[in-house]
Amino acid sequence: MGYVETRNLHKHFGEVEAVNGVNLSVEEGELVVLLGPSGCGKTTLMRMIAGLEKPTSGEIYIAGERVDEDVPPRARGVAMVFQSYALYPHKMAGDNIAFPLEAVGMARLAIREAVARAAGMFGITHLLRRFPLQLSGGERQRVALARAVVRSPKVFLFDEPLSNLDAKLRATARFELKQFQREIGTTTIYVTHDQVEAMGLGDRIAVMNKGQVHQIGTPQDVYDDPADTFVATFIGSPPMNLIEHDAGTLVGFRPENFLPRQIFGAQDDVVTYRFRVRRVEYLGSDRFLYGVLEERQRSDQTVIADLPVTITTPIAEGEAYEFAVPCRAQRQFDARTGKTGKRKTDGAA
Amino acid sequence: MALRKDVRVDAAPAVAFRHATLADREDLLGRIMLTPALVYVIVLVGLPFALAILLSFSAASAGSLALSWVGVENFATIIRDSQFQRAVLNTVFFTVTSQILVTVMAVAAANVLDAAFAGKRAMRFLILLPWAAPVSLASMAWTWIFDSTFSVINWTLKVFGLLEGWLYWFGDPALAMIAIISVHVWRTFPFATVIVLAGMAAIPQDINEAALIDGASFWRKLFQVNLPLLLPIVTVSVLFGVVFTSTDLSIVWLLTRGGPYNSTHVLSSLAFQRGIMGADLGQGAAIALFLLPVLVIVATVMLRMARRAEVGV
Known part of the structure; x- marks a missing residue:
């Protein structure tokens, strides 16, 4: 059984079948990219794993525990980095990073240490007393990453965290993200519609379209041996x-x-x-x-x-x-x- | 691709209204459209206001509009007047208490209405209803609810065994004030709810979801994330409520007429009683203008906060 696993997962919004029978199994420590065109259901799938959407049917397991029925997001041990970073605009960077720890009632001194450690990891120690509006896009992204990493979650969920960065910064950020994920070895699910990002980051890529996973495999697998014509034409530029x-x-x-x-x-x-x-x-x-x-x-x-x-x-x-x-x-x-x-x-x- | 140089565009395309019309003259158009509002403000707000200032320094009465100048005598008289002192305290108490209640209720109601549940639209409509109800009509209903003989509140309390004896709502100064505040809160909280709801809609969904994933409980999310982000718009709502409440005449006048024994007068009802009913225009104007400096400050702060809420800092 995978560390994160979905079984026959469905999510219907009225008539629309956003996620339509997804079986996904992510190994511990692995970085799996959910790749597909917009509207393919990749974000909905991630949101169901996070607990922000309730599945219409199917099962979700995180670290062997079934979570889809009544485990709220806070109890799933997941940390999410949003496309917009979703930093709390009224809190300074340091307080943003401290927030998840305060929520679990950690002692003040321990929080300060953990924040310092996470900030050091991303090189943002000098920015802790700034508000999000006073930070650049790249700096905000680091604060969001530090906030995600600070409470040592079981799973990282990344929802297109690089798409708000300019192209130059994106390549560097991608490299750093990969390095960082390798170092701490936390199981990661990463959503993107950018195949370059997917190929560069993923240990494995799950190619999605119309609510279904068409193929899951290493970047080389999906590129060299596409499972069907959708994957063949979606991956690769030109296709x-x-x-x-x-x-x-x-x-x-x-x-x-x-x-x-x-x-x-x-x-x-x-x-x-x-x-x-x-x-x-x-x-x-x-x-x-x-x-x-x-x-x-x-x-x-x-x-x-x-x-x-x-x-x-x-x-x-x-x-x-x-x-x-x-x-x-x-x-x-x-x-x-x-x-x-x-x-x-x-x-x- | 080479451009063909031999083709000349001679005839202008057939476009209607080739000359600038009135609709193109933004400078003129602006003035024309502003005129009605300007006339309204000058004739119905500016002139009466200037007149009120003038009257407050005169001994004018409803019988004679001879503006005999008496200086600050009107102000000196009312400040020594115990009824006036009581009205000032009442106004402050009425305003502060009702605004606290309105704000708490509006934030609570907005949180409820923001959640997804069946019948949400109907609920929103019902909550907004008191605001849309004509105040005179609503006050009629409320006078019956608080009636000394037929009060449905007393009846209900009796049925549930919570009341010994009888509450004479408009016969007791404290009860009368409670009644006034209740009706005012009932009437104004829907509007505050709408303002807070609008503020909540402006908070990005991501931020709420981030708080959920970061493990914040309902109260932590409310007090550490939502309320701080709502603060600018709640401030606007409160300041608006302060101005609206401290200048309101209708509730007090329709429910108690300042009674019993002039104990529930607020400044505007006292001004109305003295100036119009009692025909002492000078004193009435002085009473009505008494809170003006405070309200000017409140209004200034309000406009600044509104600007900040707009800019989103």
Whole structure:
């Protein structure tokens, strides 16, 4: 049994099935990212684990204890960092961090020590006597983290805590967050719609859509072996190309695996396509080529190739070229269900 | 994409009202729209106010509006007047007590109404009802409730065995004051509730949820998170209530007319009795103006607090 576990969890808001039968199992010390487009139910799922929403049906366990029925948020041993940080605006940073400890009636001296320790951990000791309005976004985020960590919770719940930071700060904050989570080893569930964040942070990623978990696996798993066409097209930018093969089968391959034929050796096990390029986008480190596959494709569906700058083959708009995909990089999906089938070749399995 | 330089836009697009109309002249429009309010304030508030100041320094009576100047004599007379002294104390007591009650009840009611429960809309409507009820009509009902012979309160207390003897609500100064305060609280707390509710709606949901997860109990959340955040708007509500209550004439006048033995007069009812009923306009004006300096201070503080609540500091 996982440290945090949901069993057949449902949450309906009227007609809307926000969470629709989720079985999630998070191991102790693990960082699991809930990733999905907005409205996929990831936040609702997290709020149910926190105790802020009551499930319509299903079960939630934290550290082996069933909590979904009548354990209030304060008794679940969870700490949450909100997207807005939700700092108490009328309390100074230090008092914000002290608040969870005061609530459990800890002695004043012990509180002061714990606050000092948590503040030291995030390098905000000099900010303790400031009000949230006097802090920058990054500083507020640290105060929120310190408030979450101060009472040693069983589980951290992060609701897009980096999305209010500017892009530059976000990369640093992501790195620090990962470091910090590794160090203290607290089980963490992290909600985001940003796949870069998910790939960079998660020990495992649970990809969600329309209230359901489509796949849960390591970042490499969900990227390399998507369980279905939703995961295949949601993860990766640009997304995986999906082309109709024979009846009832879709073949998928990543744009960065779709390269000019001559890049591969003559012996390499590749599938060759005739690729008519319609548009070329120069992005500095990459070239994105948009076009269609000439003889293979019935529809006029756009296929994308992502050429790294190291491939200097001249490509002109409007021309057709021989392109190829390594067989081991091709994936097959059932056209009707979208679920993954056997790989195109079984060799690399 | 090259721009075609040979294409010239000659004809202006066919737009109605190509010339600036009155609606475009913000400076003029502003003045025009402000005029009715300005006229109202000058004619119905400013002039009577100036007249009141003038009257308070004169010996004018309802019979003769000859403004014979008597200086501060009116003020000197009323300050020595025991009825006036009593009215000042009553006004302060009436205002402070009712505002404390109103604030506590409004915060409580707002917390109840903020929770999700079936019939919440109906409940909100019912709570707001006393505020919308015409004061004269409500006072009629309340005079019956406090009637010396038919008081339903006495009857109820008797039935439950809580009352020995009989309470003559308007016959006893203390009971009469309790009655006045009760009706005033009943009448004004709905509005305060609405103000506090608006203030609560302005507190981000995240903050409440953070407090829940941080382990705060109901009371800790109320006193350490919600009330401090509500403070600016509650202050506005209280100051508004203070002005409204200390200048209110209707409740006292409709319930007790200042009785028994002029013991429940507040400044405005006494001013009305002296100035209008007793025809001593000078004294009435002096009584009515007595609290003006205090109210000016209150109003100034109120406006500042309202500004702070707006800015959200």
